[in-house]
Amino acid sequence: PLILGIESTCDETGVGLVRGDDLLVDRTATSMDQYARYGGIIPEIASRAHLEAFVPTLDSALDEAGVSLGDVDAIAVSAGPGLVGSLTVGICAAKALALALDRPLYGVNHVIGHLAVDKLAEGPLPEHFIGLVVSGGHSNLLDVHDIATDVRELGGTLDDAAGEAFDKVGRLLGLPYPGGPHVDRLSQRGDREAIRFPRGLAAPKDRDRHAYDFSFSGLKTAVARYVEGARQCGEEVSAEDVCAAFSEAVNDSLTSKAVRACQDTGCGTIVIGGGFSANSRLRALIRERADAAGLTVRMPPLRFCTDNGAQIAAIGAELVRAGVAPSDPGFSPDSGMPLTQTWMAPRPVPA
Ligand code: ATP
Ligand code: FE
Ligand code: MG
Numbered sequence: 001p002l003i004l005g006i007e008s009t010c011d012e013t014g015v016g017l018v019r020g021d022d023l024l025v026d027r028t029a030t031s032m033d034q035y036a037r038y039g040g041i042i043p044e045i046a047s048r049a050h051l052e053a054f055v056p057t058l059d060s061a062l063d064e065a066g067v068s069l070g071d072v073d074a075i076a077v078s079a080g081p082g083l084v085g086s087l088t089v090g091i092c093a094a095k096a097l098a099l100a101l102d103r104p105l106y107g108v109n110h111v112i113g114h115l116a117v118d119k120l121a122e123g124p125l126p127e128h129f130i131g132l133v134v135s136g137g138h139s140n141l142l143d144v145h146d147i148a149t150d151v152r153e154l155g156g157t158l159d160d161a162a163g164e165a166f167d168k169v170g171r172l173l174g175l176p177y178p179g180g181p182h183v184d185r186l187s188q189r190g191d192r193e194a195i196r197f198p199r200g201l202a203a204p205k206d207r208d209r210h211a212y213d214f215s216f217s218g219l220k221t222a223v224a225r226y227v228e229g230a231r232q233c234g235e236e237v238s239a240e241d242v243c244a245a246f247s248e249a250v251n252d253s254l255t256s257k258a259v260r261a262c263q264d265t266g267c268g269t270i271v272i273g274g275g276f277s278a279n280s281r282l283r284a285l286i287r288e289r290a291d292a293a294g295l296t297v298r299m300p301p302l303r304f305c306t307d308n309g310a311q312i313a314a315i316g317a318e319l320v321r322a323g324v325a326p327s328d329p330g331f332s333p334d335s336g337m338p339l340t341q342t343w344m345a346p347r348p349v350p351a
Contacts, residue, residue: 001073005313008090009082014309047085076316079107080337087333104326107344113311114273135274148322155212190244
């Protein structure tokens with residue numbers, strides 16, 4: 001079956017077409033360039049941009065794939081988590097299409113899509129894997145037995161997400177918004193051991209209760225103190241070294257806990273995903289540590305790390321494969337959709 005995926009959780013308008021594990025097309029428009037002067041996303045601007053971008057993005061995706069709307073067998077759309085205004089645009093468009101074409105509609109979890117997209121690059125997802133989703137809004141470890149029907153949450157960040165922490169450090173260093181990719185680039189030229197920043201939740205008292213949780217806000221404060229302290233002393237701060245040492249602290253936590261989750265659950269594969277999974281140090285360190293522990297690691301190519309429609313179509317394909325019931329046509333966006341919920345299952349009809 002041909003699945004149409006629609007993404008509009010934040011600033012990217014994405015349309016993807018997937019058949020089984022195969023990607024036909026993935027088209028994205030973004031309003032990110034409009035936020036540089038604000039230093040953050042303005043929800044009202046993002047919603048309007050989705051409204052303008054949706055139809056042209058859909059048309060060009062269909063064109064490129066050489067299919068027509070009538071060929072689509074099912075539709076998947078991000079139902080959350082995300083900005084309600086942005087989500088509403090994609091959901092309304094998806095509902096209209098589903099109604100007009102008389103096709104099933106699945107309201108799906110955007111964050112789970114960051115893991116599902118991996119199958120479009122590397123083939124069917126493994127039977128059981130540990131998912132590490134790291135993005136602007138999330139840093140979570142998931143125990144995934146079936147991405148459609150059995151996703152368990154092992155832990156997550158108690159404060160900032162990894163991407164968010166990178167963006168904040170970027171701002172602190174005067175880098176353009178969003179800072180994540182800039183901090184990554186600078187870190188590649190710095191000395192990871194020049195400064196020793198703290199690892200959150202690594203103390204013995206936290207080791208068991210927060211075995212799979214993360215905390216990055218203390219680290220961010222430590223970076224701020226370091227930079228201020230050095231400036232006050234009139235010392236030159238090496239932004240490269242600060243970025244490298246900061247990145248090392250974040251990625252040390254992410255990768256060591258992902259490996260531990262595999263070992264504790266007897267799972268042999270880690271799948272990473274989300275905007276932050278583009279981070280160069282994360283990709284190198286997870287590879288290194290997984291190899292050392294005899295684990296397989298799968299990571300999406302960089303073009304799939306950014307929010308996209310293909311990730312949403314990929315979940316749609318998994319839901320169709322699992323044979324689950326489509327969402328109720330009246331479902332609403334859920335800005336805080338839980339990660340254990342892959343899609344908006346229909347409410348049971350009262351007896
Ligand atoms: P969520 O997926 O949790 O809803 P989101 O969709 O806003 O959140 P993504 O778009 O998946 O997040 O990821 C964007 C985040 O990834 C931003 O914080 C950005 O700075 C960060 N990011 C992107 N590339 C890199 C990189 N190379 N290194 C570090 N951070 C990066
Ligand atoms: Fe995302
Ligand atoms: Mg985004």
